């Protein structure tokens with residue numbers, strides 16, 4: 001049965017009236033929605049930026065293939081050919097052990113020089129290596145497996161190790177996963193509290209309006225007609241509560257992005273842009289908040305509105 | 308239009324309020340329900356407007372078997388029954404007009420019809436000039452008139468009145484009775500519980516006496532029959 005426009009207007013008006021009725025409880029439940037969604041928003045921003053960072057790393061990923069230290073040059077060249085034959089591989093660069101040592105020295109800086117002093121051409125602990133690039137960074141894992149599989153047909157098992165950037169990314173992910181799980185528990189706890197507060201608020205409104213409700217029932221108002229204003233009350237609390245936290249989150253985040261890129265703007269860390277997070281974080285905070293409000297009121301309507 | 312077959316009502320606490328009530332009330336009758344306090348009069352009325360359901364027996368109102376009515380359908384049966392109480396039950400923050408219009412609004416009557424019909428019934432109960440007053444600004448009799456206006460505004464076929472003059476002085480009570488008689492005259496069935504001996508004895512309508520949950524007397528053009 002389609003609802004008359006004037007009926008919709010009435011429900012919304014009554015919903016707002018309900019909100020105004022018990023100010024302090026409404027304030028408390030709005031605040032609790034705000035706080036829980038604010039924390040959720042922080043975790044979402046964190047996750048978005050970690051993803052972004054992972055993407056950036058992804059684009060730089062390459063596979064490092066290390067051979068056994070005693071592998072002959074001829075054998076190394078054969079392996080290089082075999083790797084090149086994998087269709088997904090874009091390029092293979094051969095890094096002889098001497099160059100590897102040289103690079104290692106450079107990366108260690110001044111302090112490392114001494115430590116590596118004892119090593120030279122004749123006494124090089126490093127193996128020969130290849131740097132493999134893929135056409136599609138997503139395929140890195142697959143290519144790495146293909147390369148590892150080359151050992152299966154090689155009696156010498158010349159490939160000692162296949163390493164790729166995913167290791168770093170995965171480490172990053174495992175840390176953020178832990179953080180996210182803890183965050184989720186906190187957010188869930190707060191959300192339950194927010195819902196409880198909302199349902200208490202709605203319960204108080206129902207009690208305050210019980211006279212009206214009994215008259216509505218008496219003259220034959222339908223159950224859904226009686227319930228609607230309370231759902232709307234819950235939705236209003238949820239909507240405005242989450243609007244507050246979405247606003248603080250987005251304004252705060254854009255400030256953070258601005259000031260941080262001003263100080264370390266030269267470095268390669270790129271934040272997710274404000275535009276990118278507005279829809280994602282702002283949108284889900286708002287939707288979630290409104291839903292929480294509606295759920296909270298549903299609990300009370302079920303329990304206290306015997307219609 | 309109201310039929311009860313072997314109606315029993317036992318409340319959750321074990322109190323039996325009605326035991327084996329049988330009766331038929333026809334369209335357009337005016338019926339007084341009399342009896343001592345605690346006899347079961349209010350319970351009898353509540354069964355009619357489906358505030359309570361019988362523990363046993365069948366009750367039909369306007370052809371609906373309302374003891375077995377689906378919850379979803381209750382509102383639509385109620386729209387055909389107007390209820391009036393001793394304590395008026397007006398909403399204190401709404402004006403007389405708004406209190407009456409409220410009953411039309413909540414059953415989703417188109418707005419343009421509400422104003423016209425509300426003024427019409429306010430005129431019928433003689434309080435058109437008090438449309439803008441709050442209940443607190445009205446006398447008891449006036450408040451009861453507003454409650455009556457609210458009960459009839461949706462054109463119910465039955466009015467159930469539980470001691471409507473219980474809080475009013477004799478003169479005001481007579482005003483209310485004349486109004487109810489007028490409404491009955493216009494085609495509405497009226498079932499009214501009362502303790503008012505003078506009214507019952509003067510109006511001479513059908514009288515149903517309930518004692519201890521049973522009908523002990525059912526008399527056309529009857530008398531009150533108690534010395535209270």
Ligand SMILES: Nc1ncnc2c1ncn2[C@@H]1O[C@H](COP(=O)(O)OP(=O)(O)O)[C@@H](O)[C@H]1O
Pocket residue numbers: 318319320322323324342343344345346347348349350351
């Ligand atoms: N909701 C209820 N729960 C338990 N007992 C009730 C309830 N309502 C009425 N009663 C009991 O049922 C009996 C009839 O009450 P009622 O119908 O109100 O009588 P009357 O209106 O004639 O005074 C009384 O004993 C009363 O205490």
Ligand SMILES: [Mg+2]
Pocket residue numbers: 348349350469
């Ligand atoms: Mg009673």
